[in-house]
Amino acid sequence: MSNNGLRLxxxxxxxxxxxGDQGNALVVERRARQRGLDVQRVDVRSDQPVxxxxxxxxxxxxxxxxxxxxxxxxRRDGGLSRAASNGAIIFSVCAGxxxxxxxxxxxxxxxxxGLGLLDVVSTRGEGARCVxxxxxxxxxxxxxxxxxxxxxxxxxxxxxxxxxxxxxxRFGRGNGTGDGTEGAYNDTVFGTYMHGPVMARNPQxxxxxxxxxxxxxxxxxxxxxxxxxxxxxxxxxxxxPA
Amino acid sequence: MAGNTxxxxxxxxxxxxxxxxxxxxxxxxxxxxxxxxxxxxALKLDPDLLGRLAQHLDVILVSATNGKTTxxxxxxxxLGAAGPVVSNALGAxxxxxxxxxxxxxxxxxxxxxxxxxxxxxxxxxxxxxKAIALLNLSRDQLDRAAETRMMAEHWRxxxxxxxxxxxxxxxxxxxxxAASSSPNVVWVAAGQAWKDDAWSCPSCGGVMQRPGxxxxxxxCGFRRPAPSWALNxxxxxxxHGSAWPIHLQLPGRANKANAASSAAVAAVFGVPPQVxxxxxxxxxxxxxxxxxxxxxxxxxxxxxxxxxxxxxxxFSLIDPPPTPVILSVNARGAxxxxxxxxxxxxxxxLAGHPIFxxxxxxxxxxxxxxxxxxxxRVCENLDExxxxxxxxxxxxxxxxxxxxxxxxxxxx
Numbered sequence: 001m002s003n004n005g006l007r008l009x010x011x012x013x014x015x016x017x018x019x020g021d022q023g024n025a026l027v028v029e030r031r032a033r034q035r036g037l038d039v040q041r042v043d044v045r046s047d048q049p050v051x052x053x054x055x056x057x058x059x060x061x062x063x064x065x066x067x068x069x070x071x072x073x074x075r076r077d078g079g080l081s082r083a084a085s086n087g088a089i090i091f092s093v094c095a096g097x098x099x100x101x102x103x104x105x106x107x108x109x110x111x112x113x114g115l116g117l118l119d120v121v122s123t124r125g126e127g128a129r130c131v132x133x134x135x136x137x138x139x140x141x142x143x144x145x146x147x148x149x150x151x152x153x154x155x156x157x158x159x160x161x162x163x164x165x166x167x168x169x170r171f172g173r174g175n176g177t178g179d180g181t182e183g184a185y186n187d188t189v190f191g192t193y194m195h196g197p198v199m200a201r202n203p204q205x206x207x208x209x210x211x212x213x214x215x216x217x218x219x220x221x222x223x224x225x226x227x228x229x230x231x232x233x234x235x236x237x238x239x240x241p242a
Numbered sequence: 243m244a245g246n247t248x249x250x251x252x253x254x255x256x257x258x259x260x261x262x263x264x265x266x267x268x269x270x271x272x273x274x275x276x277x278x279x280x281x282x283x284a285l286k287l288d289p290d291l292l293g294r295l296a297q298h299l300d301v302i303l304v305s306a307t308n309g310k311t312t313x314x315x316x317x318x319x320x321l322g323a324a325g326p327v328v329s330n331a332l333g334a335x336x337x338x339x340x341x342x343x344x345x346x347x348x349x350x351x352x353x354x355x356x357x358x359x360x361x362x363x364x365x366x367x368x369x370x371x372k373a374i375a376l377l378n379l380s381r382d383q384l385d386r387a388a389e390t391r392m393m394a395e396h397w398r399x400x401x402x403x404x405x406x407x408x409x410x411x412x413x414x415x416x417x418x419x420a421a422s423s424s425p426n427v428v429w430v431a432a433g434q435a436w437k438d439d440a441w442s443c444p445s446c447g448g449v450m451q452r453p454g455x456x457x458x459x460x461x462c463g464f465r466r467p468a469p470s471w472a473l474n475x476x477x478x479x480x481x482h483g484s485a486w487p488i489h490l491q492l493p494g495r496a497n498k499a500n501a502a503s504s505a506a507v508a509a510v511f512g513v514p515p516q517v518x519x520x521x522x523x524x525x526x527x528x529x530x531x532x533x534x535x536x537x538x539x540x541x542x543x544x545x546x547x548x549x550x551x552x553x554x555x556x557f558s559l560i561d562p563p564p565t566p567v568i569l570s571v572n573a574r575g576a577x578x579x580x581x582x583x584x585x586x587x588x589x590x591x592l593a594g595h596p597i598f599x600x601x602x603x604x605x606x607x608x609x610x611x612x613x614x615x616x617x618x619r620v621c622e623n624l625d626e627x628x629x630x631x632x633x634x635x636x637x638x639x640x641x642x643x644x645x646x647x648x649x650x651x652x653x654x
Contacts, residue, residue: 014441014449019384020582023613030613045441047449047460063389069447132579150580152384195582200609226612226620230605 005038006213009054011080011096012046012062015070019152021060021093023197028056028206034222035210046070050079055213056089059096061153061195064107067095071112074099084117089212090189091205093198094153097183097191098122101157117189119160125176129154134172134194135238136182139164144208146170147182148201148234149194157193159184166192171238188212201234203227250294257288258295258345265342277330281338284345292337295344296369299328299353302507303369303406305362305397306377308552309500310335312492312528313377314356316504319525320518324511325351333529336361337368352511359393363400373510374401375409375503377432379416380439380551381586383578390439394420409506411499412469415457419444422467430506431455431472432499435558436551438586473502478515480505486515489523492532494559530649534635537652538628541635542568544654546645548577550586556639563594566631568624570601570644577642581606589614595637598627601644624651 010017010025025041032039044050046069050057057080062070074080084090090100098104101120106112114122129152136147147167156176159165166183167174174182174193183192190209192198199206207219250258261284265277284291302321304314311333318329328347330340335356344353357365359379366374376397381390397420401408410421412429416439421427433455440457441450448461458465470481477485478501488501501522508518527533531546547556560567573579581603589611597618599607604620611618621627628636640648 013438017438017586018381018390019580020585023582023585023610026585026613030615045449063391065389065391065447066442069442150582152580195580197582197585200585200606200613226605226608230609233605 006032007054008041009057010043011059012070013043014045015066016060016062016096019061019195020197024058024199027199031206035220046073050077052079052082059092061094068106071099089209092191094193118184118191119163120157120184122155122157125154125156130173133238136167136169138167144204149196149198151193153193253288254294257284257291277334277342278339281342292341293368301353301369301371303355303357303371303374305357307380307382309377310356313500315525315528316522317507318354319521320508321352323513323517327352329354371406373407375507376417378414380436382549398423407510412467415440429467429469430503431469432502435554471506473499478502478505480515491526496555530654535652535654540628542638545639547639548641553587557591560637566596566636568598568627568638570640571607572602572644574643584610
């Protein structure tokens with residue numbers, strides 16, 4: 001982290017901000033400020049270069065055509081890949097998650113190359129679209145409380161050997177591979193299918209990213225009663241049949 | 243014009259009668275107006291009934307993500323100057339509800355019909371409209387709706403062969419994309435506060451440039467058409483450059499925009515703008531929206547906002563702080579079951595208002611407001627919120643089923 005505070009980069013809001021995922025940027029920013037950090041939030045439109053000096057990069061979900069356009073422009077720009085090789089923290093959702101993998105199926109039904117920052121490959125599911133509340137257990141190595149979110153996707157994402165499943169679903173579909181995995185991560189790059197937005201339902205993930213970026217083991221506590229009430233309600237709701 | 247005086251076939255007459263009977267049964271059972279069930283019964287007996295009923299009318303279709311119910315009312319009121327009007331004024335906007343509404347107006351000259359976005363192409367095919375008003379398109383119910391740009395594409399394909407005059411909002415790039423395949427378009431500069439669904443060009447995917455009120459694609463040259471009508475503050479500018487004052491009982495910029503579009507529609511049928519606008523003053527509350535009610539000796543104004551674009555327009559019309567504001571959000575089927583859209587709404591605009599939160603998804607709202615840095619109070623129900631609200635008229639903003647719940651509670 002530079003002396004100018006935490007640089008939080010929100011990638012391509014013009015293309016990948018359709019399902020309220022900008023809430024992730026709002027939650028990370030809010031929780032950083034509550035810990036007394038200066039936050040510089042940078043919203044990067046798809047006709048602008050992605051800065052390479054950010055601490056945390058967030059990418060959201062979008063519709064099929066914007067997803068293809070985003071992948072084309074991110075590949076051409078190269079900034080996000082350079083930031084990743086500099087060790088930046090990247091957290092991605094849904095369409096953004098697929099873009100960070102090796103490839104996905106675009107709106108034209110063709111295989112579209114991703115950035116290869118996560119060892120995953122996405123295809124399009126044959127069955128019904130995955131829509132609804134999800135409850136999952138986050139990889140115990142991360143030491144985080146249960147994951148609650150809302151999924152809304154047709155994608156199926158297969159993990160390669162260097163990607164670890166971010167979570168295992170108790171209710172819901174997640175990666176859609178039938179093996180119960182949800183999302184993927186490596187040391188610094190994370191992907192999930194969860195909307196909600198995911199940070200609003202899981203502030204422990206926002207804090208985890210902040211700890212990684214700051215290289216600390218703990219953060220000062222915050223008043224999380226509304227988050228906790230919401231989590232309890234959504235977890236109870238996910239465990240009940242619709 | 244409505245010169246086709248050929249009477250309804252016996253089959254169509256039977257279908258109309260059966261539909262009315264089913265509606266009456268439904269009403270008697272206390273299940274609402276019965277218009278949808280009545281329409282379903284009638285369409286089952288005569289699948290072409292909608293087209294047959296429409297033959298006898300000059301049909302005007304109205305579609306949009308937001309404002310279609312209100313605009314349908316405004317147009318119906320304006321066209322009343324030129325002849326009797328039948329309309330689906332209660333917002334039953336799918337084919338069954340539309341059929342039912344038209345079956346109720348056998349001696350009307352005009353059929354002013356609100357159409358759900360998804361059904362516009364089909365209803366336009368069935369009813370051969372004389373005019374179609376397209377107001378705006380933005381994200382709504384993303385857990386089940388088609389993508390917003392796909393909706394524009396669907397409109398574009400469905401309307402490309404239509405002989406109707408299309409009255410379209412020049413300030414919404416998605417609407418312009420949808421309308422610009424039609425040969426006969428009247429462009430209205432009606433404004434569009436919400437811009438976040440049209441940053442990429444609907445034609446080529448290029449990044450949209452939006453200096454001031456203008457917009458264009460930097461890549462392919464797709465751009466804002468020159469409007470012939472415009473909303474300018476409290477005035478409608480007509481194609482001759484004359485400015486006509488808007489006097490509405492309905493609040494807000496969005497309703498002035500709806501009035502401008504409605505005046506342009508009325509002009510297609512020979513109703514001059516000043517006559518149309520004067521008649522629009524009659525419109526008060528539309529299906530409970532904007533209604534001011536008394537509840538527990540307090541005045542409440544009921545405002546419906548279903549999606550980010552709707553909330554944005556609603557924030558711009560509420561009374562300034564310290565007016566108390568009650569927010570209610572549900573996520574039932576008709577609302578969309580995903581609440582993520584709350585994060586696309588800029589709630590910091592409510593800073594300074596005492597805020598009270600209720601509805602099935604009050605906890606989602608609570609986290610949203612907490613992250614926006616606002617003070618608020620979570621309440622179990624409307625009674626509790628009203629009890630804690632400081633003096634003055636209370637603005638109540640709710641999404642679809644939350645709004646219906648509130649109307650029932652206040653007996654509206």
